[in-house]
Amino acid sequence: MLAKRMEQVASSPTLQVGLEAARLRRTGVEVIDFGAGEPDFTTPEDAKVAARAAIDANFTKYTANAGIDELKAAIANRYRVDYGVEYPAQQVIVTAGGKQALYNTSMALFGPGDEVVTHSPGWPSITEQIKLAGAQAVSVRTQAADGFRILPETIVSALTARTKGVILNSPGNPTGAVMPESDLAIIADEAASRGIWVVLDLCYERLIYEEIPHNLPKILNDRMPERTVLTGSMSKTYAMTGWRCGWVIGPAPVVAACGAIQSHTTSNVCSISQRAALGALGGAQDCVQEMLEEYRSRRDQAAEWFTADARIRLVKPNGAFYFFPDISGLLSPGGISTSAEFAQELLQQAHVAVTPGEAFGAPGFLRISYATSLEQLREGIRRLLEFINTSDRIPRLKPRPAL
Ligand SMILES: Cc1ncc(COP(=O)(O)O)c(C=O)c1O
Structure with missing residues (x-):
């Protein structure tokens, strides 16, 4: 029915997350959206x-x-x-x-x-x-x-x-x-x-x-x-x-x-x-620098919060406004087995929207946008860590051996 070229082309997976989060919001759920690939600031x-x-x-x-x-x-x-x-x-x-x-x-x-x-x-x-x-x-x-x-x-x-x-x-x-x-x-x-x-x-x-x-x-x-x-x-x-x-x-x-x-x-x-x-x-370019400084402080603060669970392996980004942690340590064949499934469950259960690495050709990772306020970041990361700690489909963090 469709043209041959459409056999190869998929619609943008990054925009999809936003749609799903918006759908949940319409049902009255308070969603924290880390899926967005856009600044939360207003136009100058x-x-x-x-x-x-x-x-x-x-x-x-x-x-x-x-x-x-x-x-x-x-x-x-x-x-x-x-x-x-x-x-x-x-x-x-x-x-x-x-x-x-x-x-x-x-x-x-x-x-x-x-x-x-x-x-x-x-x-x-x-x-x-x-x-x-x-x-x-x-x-x-x-x-x-x-x-x-x-x-x-x-x-x-x-x-x-x-x-x-x-x-x-x-x-x-x-x-x-x-x-x-x-x-x-x-x-x-x-x-x-x-x-x-x-x-x-x-x-x-x-x-x-x-x-x-x-x-x-x-x-x-x-x-x-x-x-x-x-x-x-x-x-x-x-x-x-x-x-x-x-x-x-x-x-x-x-x-x-x-x-x-x-x-x-x-x-x-x-x-x-x-x-x-x-x-x-x-116009005045101060706003560009101001936004950069705000992103920087969010990045530094939020990266710190993620250290609470060593299975979230994060490389601190040098640019843009995304974290791209490796979460493969949280996945298991008998539990949540892919990052796509992880993102789905996280959204449904903890109401936090993230983009799974599959969207970028990298299963096992999540993209978490920090183009959102520090309060939203704090609450979203809190929910994410709580989800990891309470989901019966994610292995428990092994207690550190006593010295
Ligand atoms: C790497 C990259 N290039 C280009 C774009 C295009 O953005 P826009 O069309 O809004 O300028 C985006 C948007 O997310 C992007 O992430």
Whole structure:
């Protein structure tokens, strides 16, 4: 009945958790939601003021399909200031979030017969979009023991004669891993020598907690500007997920191809959202730092709470706003046997929504978003620990032997 391509594509599992939590809430249950992949902060005032002004000025019609010139220039300027990379505004296209930026890019660059190397645990849309483009996704596994670092040699050894591109996400969802410049340099040198595209998903670029040199755009630009594509978004940095505003920056033919795809699918990003994005980019940037500091203190505090049970093995994330603990020590063949089942029971019994690792290609893990208040984190983690201690389907923690 459906098109053949649908045999391969699944709908977004990360959005599913939110739906299930919302369904429970509608029945009157007080759910703590750690599933959300979005900031709990409000959109900055500068964006809201600009949006209201756009409505009042009747700026409510189609815009150029690649976006309004002022916004493209503001995005290019941000990358100039933040990373020292030079792009003219014509090499920027405004998209409906980072998701459409990555989708347009995959559709523009990849097709049947191509392999595209990426990494797992990773954001599921990247592999699904590669498949939608008709290409084959090749995922390189990162390990908790390495802090989920994307080891450059693993990427390099996954390259074949059919590899057309590499898509990297840093800081990473769901792991929070931040790619050091030196690792990307190794991948870029190899990609440049083979003429392979490198697409960088920088959606969480302003959410980095540690001093890890992260001028990834410059690393690529210095080595292979003609094969570099950068995607970014207003969503996480400015708490603007609902406005749907992101971008692709890259060589002119790629940006033109993304524009052609967009011209036949969604046309332009909502005119009001574009003005809002312009307002946020041109406004005071203190809010970005304030949000980062708040996420940092939540991360540090909540990581401490998880230490109550050593079977929750947590790597403290360096970026983004997710914990990605290994909970395989809580699973057993006779009890709760998978992280998907764990997440299901946790939601039904303790009313805490988390995303199982299966959604990111990593069974045995959970993604717990800390883009929620400290009070919610405290209560949600309390419920989670209580669930672990009281469920008769989870082995009891063995008492420490007496000395
Ligand atoms: C790794 C990653 N890339 C891109 C996106 C796209 O976000 P948006 O379309 O809201 O910009 C997300 C959203 O969760 C993400 O986690």
